[in-house]
Amino acid sequence: MxxxxxxxxxxxxxxxxxxxxxxxxxxxxxxxxxxxxxxxxxxxxxxxxxxxxxxxxxxxxxxxxxxxxxxxxxxxxxxxxxxxxxxxxxxxxxxxxxxxxxxxxxxxxxxxxxxxxxxxxxxxxxxxxxxxxxxxxxxxxxxxxxxxxxxxxxxxxxxxxxxxTGGAPVRSVSVRIDRPEGSVAAGLAALAQAFPDVSIGSYPFVTSGGFGTNIVARSRDIERLARVEKQLLTFR
Amino acid sequence: MxxxxxxxxxxxxxxxxxxxxxxxxxxxxxxxxxxxxxxxxxxxxxxxxxxxxxxxxxxxxxxxxxxxxxxxxxxxxxxxxxxxxxxxxxxxxxxxxxxxxxxxxxxxxxxxxxxxxxxxxxxxxxxxxxxxxxxxxxxxxxxxxxxxxxxxxxxxxxxxxxxxTGGAPVRSVSVRIDRPEGSVAAGLAALAQAFPDVSIGSYPFVTSGGFGTNIVARSRDIERLARVEKQLLTFR
Missing domain, CATH: 3.40.980.10 (MoaB/Mog-like domain)
Structure with missing residues (x-):
């Protein structure tokens, strides 16, 4: 803890x-x-x-x-x-x-x-x-x-x-998806369920180019984080 | 208080x-x-x-x-x-x-x-x-x-x-215009000047069909609002 x-x-x-x-x-x-x-x-x-x-x-x-x-x-x-x-x-x-x-x-x-x-x-x-x-x-x-x-x-x-005194630092990876949040929500929910030890947050944004979503995954475990990142990249 | x-x-x-x-x-x-x-x-x-x-x-x-x-x-x-x-x-x-x-x-x-x-x-x-x-x-x-x-x-x-903030309820009308914000900005400015008692907001959006603009007008005065809506519809 x-x-x-x-x-x-x-x-x-x-x-x-x-x-x-x-x-x-x-x-x-x-x-x-x-x-x-x-x-x-x-x-x-x-x-x-x-x-x-x-x-x-x-x-x-x-x-x-x-x-x-x-x-x-x-x-x-x-x-x-x-x-x-x-x-x-x-x-x-x-x-x-x-x-x-x-x-x-x-x-x-x-x-x-x-x-x-x-x-x-x-x-x-x-x-x-x-x-x-x-x-x-x-x-x-x-x-x-x-x-x-x-x-x-x-x-x-x-x-x-x-x-x-701090604990182990939390690492994060961020994947930008140029699509609205709703189009990736179901996939994210499944991913979050498969990786309960990785915190997965979804942050929508609006630019002149349209709606997009930044997905940020956080964990102390670099290997688990890398596996989640690999999955996130397939959402693009 | x-x-x-x-x-x-x-x-x-x-x-x-x-x-x-x-x-x-x-x-x-x-x-x-x-x-x-x-x-x-x-x-x-x-x-x-x-x-x-x-x-x-x-x-x-x-x-x-x-x-x-x-x-x-x-x-x-x-x-x-x-x-x-x-x-x-x-x-x-x-x-x-x-x-x-x-x-x-x-x-x-x-x-x-x-x-x-x-x-x-x-x-x-x-x-x-x-x-x-x-x-x-x-x-x-x-x-x-x-x-x-x-x-x-x-x-x-x-x-x-x-x-x-009290007083009569504020009503709103919303008009969707399938053109970029910049193409209606001058007309909107003139309209805002002519109707200083009506708040006119402009919210650009992007769809697969291109740029568009939602115009939202707000006022406590329904008749003034109706006049603004009529003008906004001519922007389409």
Whole structure:
């Protein structure tokens, strides 16, 4: 059994539609490659109750929970405090985090009270390195708290992911069929039945040339996958 | 108080990272414009238990729940059955849905058993018009079930959203023109200008016979709609 995961995206800007999230997609791809099964993504507003209400069932249900957003210096950055509340632990400015943050500012006065909020770390958490803007993320238990800015999120992920244990990576093959989904559905159903250990998904698309279908098969077993691919190619 | 909403995206392909969702962002923008407060987005796998477990709390918590994905003809399209299970209602091929679906196929034999799955509608649901590929979505209670293919999702949303924001029901007429979109675009633009109170959408398609265009006009005013339909018929 592979480890499982959920992603919790925190941000009013995603829910209003102003921002189209990219961190979820990046992390989904990275988890798949690492052999960690992503089972759920949630997006909630920048509200403590919403974060706590989502986080507690997710951290109970999955091996890992990854959060994105709400750890900057402004008044609406409340993720760290909400995570501490969800765990029922204390939270305060931590000296190691403050020292790391200070390296980002030539003038000590620039590390003002608002920026110091970024050194608030729940008791018992491990810091996640942020090579871009220093302000660290953190892991508390199985919850990994990262920034929302995509380039910083990606950098934190590079710091964090190698430390987590993955199962065997899931391989995939993709076969494009330039016919509508309905014309291959019966064949696919039979194939799925013959290969219960291979996950077979069907993704219709529309182009100016007409309807088509991408078939994606996924498995940890390369040989079984190759047999399914061979069958899929006959559908073309 | 504005109405509230959640979006439930159903799709292994989003969780694997293979597809970067766009329907959530489109709907978020449309809801914001319509004065409906989007409070949560969830992505779950193509698994009946996962859909039911997410859907029941969401439909209890928010005014509306919008789903995307899993209503095509293949074995992994299980959303309609999962929604029926969440509500504890029956589900079967419904005659009006079957009749709509049949208009998409010149040869009756092409409406095979797998494609007929797309006419499975839970008891008591209202159909959502799909001018692109006919297979309808549906609303059951406060849950609105739509396709995952972005162009079809967008067209269903155009059918559904005006009915949710109060006032007189929005009527629609659909005119099929067996010519490419570009050959009617100028005429459509002039028509849209002459009838600013009628929403006119254009949905290109491709068949073995070549390019064509479905024009869908929507309005609360039946007389204005009839005048637009009369004009559209002259485009044929």
């Amino acid at each position: 592979n480890p499982t995961a959920a992603i919790l995206l925190i941000g009013d800007e995603i829910l209003s539609g102003r921002t189209r999230d990219s961190n979820g997609n990046l992390l989904a791809k990275r988890l798949t490659a690492a052999g960690i099964d992503l089972k759920e993504i949630r997006v909630v507003p920048d509200e403590p109750d919403a974060i706590v209400s989502a986080l507690n069932p997710l951290r109970a249900a999955y091996t890992h929970v990854f959060t994105s957003g709400g750890i900057g210096p402004t008044h609406d950055d409340i993720t760290a405090d909400a995570v501490a509340a969800a765990f029922g632990t204390g939270i305060d400015v931590r000296e190691d985090a403050r020292a790391i943050l200070a390296t980002n500012y030539d003038n000590p006065e620039d590390l003002n009270d608002m920026r110091l909020r970024m050194a608030r770390i729940p008791d018992g958490a491990k810091l996640i390195d942020n090579p871009i803007s220093k302000a660290p993320g953190f892991s508390l238990g199985n919850v990994h708290v990262m920034a929302g800015v995509p380039v910083i999120f990606a950098a934190m992920l590079d710091s964090l992911l190698p430390t987590l | 504005n109405p509230t909403a959640a979006i439930l995206l159903i799709g292994d392909e989003i969780l694997s990272g293979r597809t970067r969702d766009s329907n959530g962002n489109l709907l978020a923008k449309r809801l914001t414009a319509a004065g409906i407060d989007l409070k949560e987005i969830r992505v779950v796998p193509d698994e009946p238990d996962a859909i039911v477990s997410a859907l029941n709390p969401l439909r209890a918590a928010y005014t509306h729940v919008f789903t995307s994905g899993g209503i095509g003809p293949t074995h992994d399209d299980i959303t309609a059955d999962a929604v029926a299970a969440a509500f504890g209602t029956g589900i079967d091929v419904r005659e009006d849905a079957r009749a709509i679906l049949a208009t998409n196929y010149d040869n009756p034999e092409d409406l095979n058993d797998m494609r007929l799955r797309m006419a499975r509608i839970p008891d008591g649901a209202k159909l959502i018009d799909n001018p692109i590929s006919k297979a309808p979505g549906f609303s059951l209670g406060n849950v609105h079930v739509m396709a995952g293919v972005p162009v079809i999702f967008a067209a269903m949303l155009d059918s559904l959203l005006p009915t949710l």
